[in-house]
Amino acid sequence: MKKLIQFLTTSLLVVFSLTLLAGCGSQSTAPENKVIKVGVTAGPHAEIMDEVKKLAEKQGLKIEVVEFNDYIQPNVALNQGDIDLNSFQHEPYLKNIVKDRGFDIVSIGKGVIFPMGIYSKKVKDLNQVADGGTIAIPNDPTNGGRALLLLQQKGLLKLKEGAGLTASADDIAENPKHLNIKELDAAQIPRSLDDIDAAAINTNYALTAGLNPVKDSIALESGESPYANIIAARGQDKDNPAYLKLVEIYHSDQIKAFIQEHFKGSVIAGW
Structure with a gap:
């Protein structure tokens, strides 16, 4: 009887040890x-x-x-x-x-x-956009705000104080050229260039559309962009x-x- 108890005890210890090792092995290889x-x-x-x-x-x-x-x-x-x-x-x-x-x-x-860029097939300089011209921007809050801040930086419009990074067209305080700001899905904007005066396009979509931000944009964000x-x-x-x-x-x-x-x-x- 004593030998049987020793045998069972030893067997249980072996099984426990193998289980522990297997568990450690799975954690290390996962x-x-x-x-x-x-x-x-x-x-x-x-x-x-x-x-x-x-x-x-x-x-x-x-x-x-x-x-x-x-x-x-x-x-x-x-x-x-x-x-x-x-x-x-x-x-x-x-x-x-x-x-x-x-x-x-x-x-x-x-x-x-x-860096977000502004592109156009109609003008070579952003200041050449005509009075009442249409500029497309992304329709999501952050990229739309980003585009408006770029237009403000380039002197085309002025936003309300405190409009911040999520500014919208409703936050435009001054629009001396009476620009029509058209909000579109960011991925679709490159396809709209034939129908508008200019567009703010995220660089990933610009590159996919065959546009080079350095060579083809008429305005470009600086490297200090947030x-x-x-x-x-x-x-x-x-x-x-x-x-x-x-x-x-x-x-x-x-x-x-x-x-x-x-x-x-x-x-x-x-x-």
């Missing part, structure tokens, strides 16, 4: 086996993340780049857990969407700056080591060199 899904918009964000993916794979980090064609779905997908991170928006836009929709999404690292893009995660994942490793790779000298060489100054590293 990060390497996980594929990190990163949502981006088509164009520069996708191109940059593709380069990050190549570099990350050499360091054992697996990334799947998921492309979206608008500014809404990448945050919806992230909030729902369909993707793990996204890289397509600046912080003022994220703050606005979090406020409006209650998403638990936070920035975990800076990305690039896409609209640096970010890499975002759900609040519960803000300290995830694998996600922070991805940010570290994004901030590497290799990716910075790619941005400088590939985009020729139309996209600027924001870190």
Whole structure:
């Protein structure tokens, strides 16, 4: 009987030890086996993340780049857990969407700056826009406000004091040229250039439409813009080591060199 008890005790200890080891093994291998899904918009964000993916794979980090064609779905997908991170928006836009929709999404690292430009097929200089001319701007609050601030910076209009980064057409205090401000979906604005006098276009959509912000714009934001893009995660994942490793790779000298060489100054590293 004593030998039987010793045998059972020893067996239970062995089983317990194996279970513990198996548990430790699964915890150590899980990060390497996980594929990190990163949502981006088509164009520069996708191109940059593709380069990050190549570099990350050499360091054992697996990334799947998921492309979206608008500014809404990448945050919806992230909030729902369909993707793990996204890289397509600046912080003022994220703050606005979090406020409006209650998403638990936070920035975990800076990305690039896409200076907003104003483009035209009818004039070569912004001051040549005729009295009563039409200028298109994005219809979302932050990018629309960004466009209005650029128009104010260039002297075409003046906004009410304190209008801030989310200014709208209703915040225009002075409009000496009686400009018609037309609000359109940001992705659709490049297609409207034939029908209007000028348009404020986000650089990612400008590049996708074959427009070079440095060569083709008639006005361009400075590099001091507060609209640096970010890499975002759900609040519960803000300290995830694998996600922070991805940010570290994004901030590497290799990716910075790619941005400088590939985009020729139309996209600027924001870190």
